[in-house]
Amino acid sequence: MTDFLNDWGLTLVTFVPLIGALVMMAVPAAEEKMLKQLALLSSLVAMVIGGLLMLDFDYGNAGALQYVVDARWIEVINSRYILGLDGISLPLMALTLVVVPLCVVYSWDHIPEPGNPKAFFILILILETGMVGTFVAQDLILFFVFFEVVLLPMFFMIAVWGGENRRYASIKFFLFTLFGSALMLLSFLALFFLSTDPATGESLRTFDMRALTDVAGAGILGATQVWIFAGMFIGFGVKVPMFPFHTWLPDAHTEAPTVGSVILAAVLLKLGTYGFVRIAVPMLPEGAEAWAPWIGLLAVIGIIYGALGCLAQTDMKRLIAFSSVAHMGFVMLGIATLTDFGINAAIFGMVAHGIITGMLFFLAGSVKERYHTLEIRRLGGMLVQAPRMGWILGFCSMASLGLPGLAGFWGEFPAILSAYSPAEGLPVETFRTYMVVAAVGTVLAAGYLLWLLQRTAMGAPRDEFADSDDIVDVTRLEWIAWAPLLVGIILFGVAPGLIFDVTDPAVVGLLASGG
Amino acid sequence: MGLTATTIAALAADEPVAYGASSVESAGFFLDYAWLIPLLPALSFAGILLFGKRMRRQGSELGIAAVAGSFVLAVGAVITWIGHRDDAHEGVQAVHRSVGWLRSGGVEYDAGILLDGLSVMMLFVVTAVSLLVHVYSTDYVAGDARYTHFFAFLSLFTAAMLFFVLSDNLLQMIVGWELVGVCSFVLIGHWWEHKENSDAALKAFFTNRVGDIGLLVGVSILFFAAGGTFDTLTLSERINAGEVSHTALVAASLCLLAAVMSKSGQFILHTWLPDAMAGPTPVSALIHAATMVVAGIYMVARLYPVFWEGMSIGGSSINVLALVGAVTLLFGGMLAFTQNDIKKVLAYSTVSQLGYMVMALGVGAWTAAMFHLFTHAFFKACLFLGSGSVSHAVHSFDMKTDMGGLRKVMPHTYRTFLVATIALMGLPPLAGFWSKDEILAGTGGWGLFGGTDANGNYTLMLVMGMVGAAVTAAYMTRVVYLTFFGTYRGHGHPHESGPRILGPLYVLAFFAVVAGLFNMPKGFQLWPAAWQERFGHYVEPVAAYFPAIGHAKPSWSLAIVSTLVALTGAGLAWRYYFKGVQSRSEAAAEPLTEIPDGPVSRGGLPKAVHTTLVNKYYFDHLYTDVIVKAVKGPLAKATYWSNQRIIDGVVNEAGRQSVAAGRAVYDHIDQTLIDRVIVDGSGRASDASGEGLRQMQTGKVQQYAAILFAAATVLAGVFILVLSL
Secondary structure, eight states, rough: OHHHHIIIHHHHHHHHHHHHHHHHHSSOTOHHHHHHHHHHHHHHEEEEEEEHHHHHHHHGTTEEEEEEEEEEGGGTTTTEEEEEEOOOOHHHHHHHHHOOEEEEEEEOOOOOOOHHHHHHHHHHHHHHHHHHHHHHHHHHHHHHHHHHHTHHHHHHHHHOOOTTTTHEEEEEEEEHHHHHHHHHHHHHHHHHOOOOOOTTTOOOOBHHHHHHHHHHHTTTTTHHHHHHHHHHHHHHHHHHHHHOOTTTTHHHHOOOOHHHHHHIIIIIIIHHHHHOOOOOIIOOOOHHHHHHHHHHHHHHHHHHHHHHHHOOOOBHHHHHHHHHHHHHHHHHHHHHHTTTTHHHHHHHHHHHHHHHHHHHHHHHHHHHHHHHBBBGGGGOOOHHSSHHHHHHHHHHHHHHTTTTTTTHHHHHHHHHHHSSOOOOOEEEEEHHHHHHHHHHHHHHHHHHHHHHHHHSSSSSOOOOHHTOOTTTOHHHHHHHHHHHHHHHHHHHHTTTTHHHHHHHHHHHHHHHOOO | OOOHHHHHHHHHSSSOOOSGGGGOOOOOOOHHTTHHHHHHHHHHHHHHHHHHGGGGGHHHHHHHHHHHHHHHHHHHHHHHHHHHHHSSSSOOOOEEEEEEEEETTTTTEEEEEEEEHHHHHHHHHHHHHHHHHHHHHHHHHTTOOHHHHHHHHHHHHHHHHHHHBBBBBBBHHHHHHHHHHHHHHHHTTTTSHHHHHHHHHHHHHHHHHHHHHHHHHHHHHHHHHHTTTOOOOHHHHHHTOOSSSSSHHHHHHHHHHHHHHHHTTTTEEEEEEEGGGGGHHHHHIIIIIHHHHHHHHHHHHHHHHHHHHTTTOOOOOOOOHHHHHHHHHHHHHHHHHGOOOOOHHHHHHHHHHHHHHHHHHHOOOOOHHHHHHHHHHHHHHHHHHHHHHHHHHSSSOOOHHHHSOOOTTOOOHHHHHHEEEEEEEEOSSHHHHHHHHHHHOOOOOOSOOOOOOOOOOOOHHHHHHHHHHHHHHHHHHHHHHHHSSSSOOOOOOOOOOOOOHHOOOOOHHHHHHHHGGGGGGGGGGTTTGGBBBBHHHHOOOOOOTTTOOOOOOOHHHHHHHHHHHHHHHHHHHHHHIIIIIIHHHHTTTTTTTGGGOOOGGGHHHHHHHHHHTTGGGHHIIIIIIIIIIIIIIIIIHHHIIIIIIHHHHHHHHHHHHHHHHHIIIIIIIIIIIIIITTTOOOHHHHHHHHHHHHHHTOOHHHHHHHHHHHHHHHHHHHHHHHHOE
């Protein structure tokens, strides 16, 4: 079993969804039920394999890559098929593998307009392959391919199943990300050409992320590193998204169908932050050091700016979308400190934000389905008409504003804490200022989330919905889709060690090789 | 006795740690297993939420059983601790049990419980008051639409506070701190159908969130200043050993003070507390007596070395902590005068009494502060529950329009309320007298009253505390008059409450009488010497984790003067209400709401003062109408406007320009130059161009993508050029 997992585990977990998608293509579109079952089955198989990998994972050695596969791929550019899983990849892979089946379950009975479950589920599965692949790829070209694979399915998901303004939103999403990708690819090429082996002084000419992490930018001048880092900064920063590259996000979220938003928030945004942690920071330590204060600055601007943006929203879904800008600000602040504490917090923040905001988008979808609107002014009294849903909204709002004891806190507070004492060489006073600003952001977060809660859940139902039959409490399907996320919010909040203990050795290792 | 290498090593090791020599072995069941105390109500929260509706008493029985269990365990812990303390001759170590919680940066951070006199005392107070509140609620909240839900959160509230009290490290404290806050949010907003209730709940949460900025920043500072530890004992010992930078402690203590100000309702972050009366009365009692608001006091007491050093309490005559407390106790008390809502009077009274505690901590009278917390918990809970009993009968909280003369119809409520009132006024020999007197002695002000051996010379605090005592006595006299004397002004026929309401009242009134006996001053001839200062003996830590504070000698003269001051306050109010208002009301044969309001109605300074007080010093206007409104309105809107117009404007313009550039390239270079000039311009080519243009205009994404990719390629060229330079 272990041998099999070692050789095939990561490949399978990555490509099972794709295989499922291929099989589904062969099934006629009329066989809706079978198609749904196939989609669910593929995502569940991937989840089971992922589960086996996690069970078999050597947690005592979480800092090292495990289940490594290293095979020939594109020889002409010396790019290889390398996969591997360590403590940084593992939580994010797990997040993806859990969220996708839940999305399939949630969509079971409500494929958004204009229908066509076949195409919809195929896209979800392709997305899954791209996302999992990004988290386990250990070769820059392979990483890039997976990173880009994600783009098209999400584009179509927004463009076909989206809301009224879907065309603008989808193109904006696509172009923005593509624009970043182009620069990112250039930076990868620069790494390929410029990295040298510190022992021999020879050019490495490799895309192997392990080797590039080991040499940690050796042979690349500091000034050059700054430029290469800038390319990645834009590439990953657009995906995160960091202020001021964030404007595609509210539009994409507002227009995307519910599960599109869930996947976008839960996983897609993490590809960017993951890129910073996995590639940009360890491979270009000097570039990272030069950019860190700026990343920190943009991060705290994002925190405040995103929160203020939220306060101005009149649409529930758009509000949640804007809150991502603020939350990802905390993640980026953690990364910008370049400390183990901060990066651990960032990874925790990614997972926590994935679960919590994913859950909030699910809720927004269900609200829309019941009220046929997300305009906050028109909502109200959800606690009267759908009490359980109202309480779940309250619970998720609390989680989202970083209530200690729930998952969100462990991404936020350690990031704030680490900003008090950033890595050596970074301006301490600057980061301490960031710390205070970020702490102020937590107040604003309480503001927009609780006002949202007050206006939508509390009070009496509006007249127009008072007698509506559409407004029912949480359905069974919704419970199935939501329960794992709700449990996760509590579990990781109470026992943060579940994630910290896994990521810490890997983070410490990454920083050590960089320093 | 500094921090020994072995304790650090033991801390780093991944095994349960016993701190100090006396507690390596088992400290007895009740201390070793004290984590059960918060766990029971936490489980009952889950149980009530899941199964409460199906239970015969809708979950309340589970809540009561759990809290009763916690209470028994807490009493066990108290008894065990007393034995523990008696066994130790030189100082006594805290009992500390912990397990690994999370790792970061290769360091393991623990979660655990910390038991010493302080936490054990709090366990007793919290469980006792909570149990009584639970029993009381079965009657008071009976018939409420969300009865089950109410009990579930009552349980969680209790659990959160107990968890907070037992925390052995700062991280855990933050968790408990916030959980208490969120429970109060839910309970204050229990009747969320009405906007003013949900507004009050939100206000409480926001205000606390503002203070939490201080908490988060303060804990961060402490963590690094103390060499990377969250552990309370390690932190405290390092501070006491002088290993921690003074500057960092100054900053940290100021930050934490902000958190205390919000949680414990200190000026200028006190405004949420009176509004929190929107919650059901039992919740108010719980919040204001034993849980939420004393969390701030408890934190200062728990992290006392931080404040002791950071505020330079010893040998001084003023510091921020003491000043905040003194200002709060005086100005908070004055606000109680103009309130007509009985619960709001009590709320401001709480603000004021918490001010006493903060001031006491500020002047170094640690034990006095804790003792006041202890006595106050009982008499204030009694007062709140008593006001609930009254409102249960008259269906209102307004003393002026709906109460009066109730002593005849509600004799039990009246008696217990009166006892608690006298305790709050600080008149001997009831509980409040002893604890308040200790605080005043602890200021060490003037030395005139023999205030020797105090930690400083806080004369200003003594004066403000004295005036505060008079104010307290006066506003409570007013409450008693308006509620229980004069003629009944409400409607309907009020009646005495049932046994489940009166029972807790009598228990609390009993404690309001006797709680003071636990800490009879040393040298007090009327009390056996062996029973003097027992509270201080068992509660105040004598260990390396506690600073070496001085203990003021009690003073007869001070006790007499402060009693006279309180009596004067009460007497003036008695003269004004029992004599003046009563006789004017009788003479006019009108209820007191109809007669002119004495000096206030005559204008001038009294009127101005009255208006200021009615408007609560205009803090609410400043916060709600100025700050919050500005952030929610113009600031948020401006941000969003800039997002849509400026940032997105740039993005959209860039998109438009790229398309235009692409079109130009396509038209002039591709189609004209290459196609027509270089390649032979055939009919087919021009067809394709028409088709291509049309596609472009309809916005086919591939075209946009291609164009953008082209733009990126150009950028890439620049990029490579720069790199190769």
